[in-house]
Amino acid sequence: xxxxxxxxxxxxxxVPEGGTxxxxxxxxxxxxxxxxxxSFALIGQVWLNHHAMFQRLKSLDHWTMICNLALLLNVAxxxxxxxxxxxALRTGEGTTVAAVFYGxxxxxxxxxxxxxxxxxxxxxxxxxxxxxxxxxxxxxxFALGPLLYGVATALGLxxxxxxxxxxxxxxxxxxxxNRPHRTRERPRSRQSRGKIx
Amino acid sequence: xxxxxxxxxxxxxxVPEGGTxxxxxxxxxxxxxxxxxxSFALIGQVWLNHHAMFQRLKSLDHWTMICNLALLLNVAxxxxxxxxxxxALRTGEGTTVAAVFYGxxxxxxxxxxxxxxxxxxxxxxxxxxxxxxxxxxxxxxFALGPLLYGVATALGLxxxxxxxxxxxxxxxxxxxxNRPHRTRERPRSRQSRGKIx
Amino acid sequence: xxxxxxxxxxxxxxVPEGGTxxxxxxxxxxxxxxxxxxSFALIGQVWLNHHAMFQRLKSLDHWTMICNLALLLNVAxxxxxxxxxxxALRTGEGTTVAAVFYGxxxxxxxxxxxxxxxxxxxxxxxxxxxxxxxxxxxxxxFALGPLLYGVATALGLxxxxxxxxxxxxxxxxxxxxNRPHRTRERPRSRQSRGKIx
Amino acid sequence: xxxxxxxxxxxxxxVPEGGTxxxxxxxxxxxxxxxxxxSFALIGQVWLNHHAMFQRLKSLDHWTMICNLALLLNVAxxxxxxxxxxxALRTGEGTTVAAVFYGxxxxxxxxxxxxxxxxxxxxxxxxxxxxxxxxxxxxxxFALGPLLYGVATALGLxxxxxxxxxxxxxxxxxxxxNRPHRTRERPRSRQSRGKIx
Numbered sequence: 001x002x003x004x005x006x007x008x009x010x011x012x013x014x015v016p017e018g019g020t021x022x023x024x025x026x027x028x029x030x031x032x033x034x035x036x037x038x039s040f041a042l043i044g045q046v047w048l049n050h051h052a053m054f055q056r057l058k059s060l061d062h063w064t065m066i067c068n069l070a071l072l073l074n075v076a077x078x079x080x081x082x083x084x085x086x087x088a089l090r091t092g093e094g095t096t097v098a099a100v101f102y103g104x105x106x107x108x109x110x111x112x113x114x115x116x117x118x119x120x121x122x123x124x125x126x127x128x129x130x131x132x133x134x135x136x137x138x139x140x141x142f143a144l145g146p147l148l149y150g151v152a153t154a155l156g157l158x159x160x161x162x163x164x165x166x167x168x169x170x171x172x173x174x175x176x177x178n179r180p181h182r183t184r185e186r187p188r189s190r191q192s193r194g195k196i197x
Numbered sequence: 198x199x200x201x202x203x204x205x206x207x208x209x210x211x212v213p214e215g216g217t218x219x220x221x222x223x224x225x226x227x228x229x230x231x232x233x234x235x236s237f238a239l240i241g242q243v244w245l246n247h248h249a250m251f252q253r254l255k256s257l258d259h260w261t262m263i264c265n266l267a268l269l270l271n272v273a274x275x276x277x278x279x280x281x282x283x284x285a286l287r288t289g290e291g292t293t294v295a296a297v298f299y300g301x302x303x304x305x306x307x308x309x310x311x312x313x314x315x316x317x318x319x320x321x322x323x324x325x326x327x328x329x330x331x332x333x334x335x336x337x338x339f340a341l342g343p344l345l346y347g348v349a350t351a352l353g354l355x356x357x358x359x360x361x362x363x364x365x366x367x368x369x370x371x372x373x374x375n376r377p378h379r380t381r382e383r384p385r386s387r388q389s390r391g392k393i394x
Numbered sequence: 395x396x397x398x399x400x401x402x403x404x405x406x407x408x409v410p411e412g413g414t415x416x417x418x419x420x421x422x423x424x425x426x427x428x429x430x431x432x433s434f435a436l437i438g439q440v441w442l443n444h445h446a447m448f449q450r451l452k453s454l455d456h457w458t459m460i461c462n463l464a465l466l467l468n469v470a471x472x473x474x475x476x477x478x479x480x481x482a483l484r485t486g487e488g489t490t491v492a493a494v495f496y497g498x499x500x501x502x503x504x505x506x507x508x509x510x511x512x513x514x515x516x517x518x519x520x521x522x523x524x525x526x527x528x529x530x531x532x533x534x535x536f537a538l539g540p541l542l543y544g545v546a547t548a549l550g551l552x553x554x555x556x557x558x559x560x561x562x563x564x565x566x567x568x569x570x571x572n573r574p575h576r577t578r579e580r581p582r583s584r585q586s587r588g589k590i591x
Numbered sequence: 592x593x594x595x596x597x598x599x600x601x602x603x604x605x606v607p608e609g610g611t612x613x614x615x616x617x618x619x620x621x622x623x624x625x626x627x628x629x630s631f632a633l634i635g636q637v638w639l640n641h642h643a644m645f646q647r648l649k650s651l652d653h654w655t656m657i658c659n660l661a662l663l664l665n666v667a668x669x670x671x672x673x674x675x676x677x678x679a680l681r682t683g684e685g686t687t688v689a690a691v692f693y694g695x696x697x698x699x700x701x702x703x704x705x706x707x708x709x710x711x712x713x714x715x716x717x718x719x720x721x722x723x724x725x726x727x728x729x730x731x732x733f734a735l736g737p738l739l740y741g742v743a744t745a746l747g748l749x750x751x752x753x754x755x756x757x758x759x760x761x762x763x764x765x766x767x768x769n770r771p772h773r774t775r776e777r778p779r780s781r782q783s784r785g786k787i788x
Contacts, residue, residue, distance in 0.1 A: 004204040004398075007595040007667045011208065011602065015674040022685030026675070026692060037664065044660040066372065069241040073234065076204045083212040084223070094219030101223060175657065201401040208405065263569065266438040270431065273401045280409040281420070291416030298420060398598040405602065456639075460766065463635040467628065470598045477606040478617070488613030495617060 002047040005076050009039050012083035031089030038167065039082040042106065043075060045175040046113065049142075053117060056130055056138075061123045067115040074109035081105045088160075095160035103153025103163055110146030117142050145174065199244040202273050206236050209280035228286030235364065236279040239303065240272060242372040243310065246339075250314060253327055253335075258320040264312040271306035278302045285357075292357035300350025300360055307343030314339050342371065396441040399470050403433050406477035425483030432561065433476040436500065437469060439569040440507065443536075447511060450524055450532075455517045461509040468503035475499045482554075489554035497547025497557055504540030511536050539568060593638040596667050600630050603674035622680030629759065630673040633697065634666060636766040637704065640733075644708060647721055647729075652714040658706040665700035672696045679751075686751035694744025694754055701737030708733050736765065 013032045016025035050071075057064075081102040088098035117139065120126065126135065148170050156163030210229045213222035247268075254261075278299040285295035314336065317323065323332065345367050353360030407426045410419035444465075451458075475496040482492035511533065514520065520529065542564050550557030604623045607616035641662075648655075672693040679689035708730065711717065717726065739761050747754030 001200040001204060003592045004201055004595055006663070007592060007599060008204060008208065010668055010670050011599065012212070013671050015603070015671070015678060018675070018678045018682055019684050022675070022679060022688040026688065036668065040660075040664045040667070044664075048656060048660075062373075065245060069237075069245075072203070073237045073241075076237070077207055077233065079207050080210050080212070084215070084219070087212060087215045088219060091215055093216050097219040097223065176653075198397045198401060201398055205401060205405065209409070259570075262442060266434075266442075269400070270434045270438075273434070274404055274430065276404050277407050277409070281412070281416070284409060284412045285416060288412055290413050294416040294420070395594045395598060398595055402598060402602065406606070456767075459639060463631075463639075466597065467631045467635075470631070471601055471627065473601050474604050474606070478609070478613070481606060481609045482613060485609055487610050491613040491617065 001072050002043055002050070002075065005078060006040055006043045006047070009036055009043075009079050009082060012079050012086070028090065032086040034089070034164075035082045035086035038085075038164070038171070039078050041168075041171045041175065043078060045171050046071075046075060046109065048175060049113070050116075053120075053138075053142075056127055057120050057125045058127045059125045060120070061125065064116060064119040064123060064125065067112060067119045071109065071112040071116055074105065074112050077105060078109075085164075096156060099156035099160035099163045100153055103149060103156055103167065106149040106167065107146045107153060110149050113145060114142050198269050199240055199247070199272065202275060203237055203240045203244070206233055206240075206276050206279060209276050209283070225287065229283040231286070231361075232279045232283035235282075235361070235368070236275050238365075238368045238372065240275060242368050243268075243272060243306065245372060246310070247313075250317075250335075250339075253324055254317050254322045255324045256322045257317070258322065261313060261316040261320060261322065264309060264316045268306065268309040268313055271302065271309050274302060275306075282361075293353060296353035296357035296360045297350055300346060300353055300364065303346040303364065304343045304350060307346050310342060311339050395466050396437055396444070396469065399472060400434055400437045400441070403430055403437075403473050403476060406473050406480070422484065426480040428483070428558075429476045429480035432479075432558070432565070433472050435562070435565045435569065437472060439565050440465075440469060440503065442569060443507070444510075447514075447532075447536075450521055451514050451519045452521045453519045454514070455519065458510060458513040458517060458519065461506060461513045465503065465506040465510055468499065468506050471499060472503075479558075490550060493550035493554035493557045494547055497543060497550055497561065500543040500561065501540050501547060504543050507539060508536050592663050593634055593641070593666065596669060597631055597634045597638070600627055600634075600670050600673060603670050603677070619681065623677040625680070625755075626673045626677035629676075629755070629762070630669050632759070632762045632766065634669060636762050637662075637666060637700065639766060640704070641707075644711075644729075644733075647718055648711050648716045649718045650716045651711070652716065655707060655710040655714060655716065658703060658710045662700065662703040662707055665696065665703050668696060669700075676755075687747060690747035690751035690754045691744055694740060694747055694758065697740040697758065698737045698744060701740050704736060705733050 013029065013036060016022065016029065018025070081098075085098040085102045088094040121135065121139070149167075152163050152166035152170060154163075155166055210226065210233060213219065213226065215222070278295075282295040282299045285291040318332065318336070346364075349360050349363035349367060351360075352363055407423065407430060410416065410423065412419070475492075479492040479496045482488040515529065515533070543561075546557050546560035546564060548557075549560055604620065604627060607613065607620065609616070672689075676689040676693045679685040712726065712730075740758075743754050743757035743761060745754075746757055
């Protein structure tokens, strides 16, 4: 699902009408490239964290699957706010609304992401080798997501670019922080790797 | 396939032209958001039930695969009636036609879903640990689908919103009711989980 | 790949502009529904046969993968001739060209399908339990494909509907004929089933 | 992901408006067919090489996955430069810009591809049976990619068609050269085959 949503992002970039000034037209589309990379990084980050989270689960129950569906609903929606944001940046109108709209979608996605984790924890679906200390650290890190995205969204009310820059920093942070600490001792199996491509 | 159809739904939401009143334009698209969530929930519900059904099968024959293709044909078609319904709700014209059209697609999908189950049962492809009582309960629950969707579709002839509200209730009902009663004793394997993401 | 191509078909159906005569507009789109079902059945048929063919292979070499890519190139292209055909049927203009164009794409796809099989046979990649009699029967059946599609395409020069009707009959024939004769003795494993959904 | 990007290419081919001269309109779209086959071959080639590369890895670390995401970002972007190139060739305007733009995307993709390989090598994720001689040969062949694509892109400054012809030759070269030398002794398993379809 992540693979599909991430690949669909390109469809929202409209081909310029072309002609003698094609270079200028391609350069004018820079907000679309920014939006493309931004949402690609966002979905990629959620994908990596989702993958890391599911590697810690030994089973799934019905409610966790429903929460997961809600998360997918949010991720699959991302091409739309991305296109709205790119258009606003290109025309210079509605940038505040577009940046806040984009941020709200991120906040809701972060809440759904946490709902999956909480539901899995409550149902007792974590693998036995996960220590309470690890669980606490993961829970805190995941909970930070919607909080920080919310702050970044609020910054959009002051200045759209300020919030976009914060989105980029946060996505990078959550992409890096997802790194498991024990990769060297327990390399992921071929099986699990297949999920990220 | 379900993952692809569910992710394509967003493409049918057209990006508003933007400008100074972007907020108003985004709010005016509320029927598209309703349609998006409605069809996402519908496909998600069919996905969960389809997954639960296939977990009870030990093999497949040719006719069951043909019935399954017919079900996929219906599911993959859903972005179209969704877009038609959203447009009708936005313009306020043709809402009855759009709501009934949407409902008819649901009814046909429900019939194809039952065809897969009947074909698998007739071919003797159910796992041995499924008792006749369980089979009867599942058969009755699945058969309820197209019947109840049919009633909801007929309600659309009176009032479009009445049928839409009933669709939402029914999708929620079938999403919840799919819950297997023995999750705790026999947690699903990692393998099977992979199918829902 | 088949799952993606088959799900993308719906995108080519344009949402009517709506208004008070929505019912009439939805009915006017019947050629699009015909095209959707036709191409869905065609891709579904190739999918089932492709699946059956790959179940007889124990390994793959580089040339077989290149032939397979050529087949995928053809299958992924199908939404385009489908949309051209639906439009021609709706406007009543260019139906001969559109029907022959569609048929030519089928013929080329059939040739690529045979190329995969021939390449796999030549490279010695068939499972050992496949008898020469079986191989001969499969080879003849696969070879029939592009020949019969070619005849149906030629019929399009006389009458577009004659060729379309023949396409439908041929797709149905190859969908049914794909049935393996030994399903009951050797049910397909869960693993292989997963490929068709 | 490759399967999705490769299947989305067809969406960028706009259906001609039709009418009495449908044949002429379909023929006029030849640049779109050229672009479709070009990008299909390009993604197919990257797919085969990516698959061959991942078969030599026994595990993955975080940085390799990030590099892989960057490669996917590039591959998923390809439908856009393809559509730009096809349009330029059709109108005869902006062909130089479009050909160089396409080539630059290829060069960047080649760099990301090499980054995945370098990251995997550095992290010690290669299977033990890969000899230093093999590793050196692979490293040199992969490194050739962005270099040769860069030369072909520069040729585009002289003549767009010259660079396009060179792209085709290079894609063919890298598709053929990917052939593993030991297929016969160690046929790929069913499992791994499943990745290419």
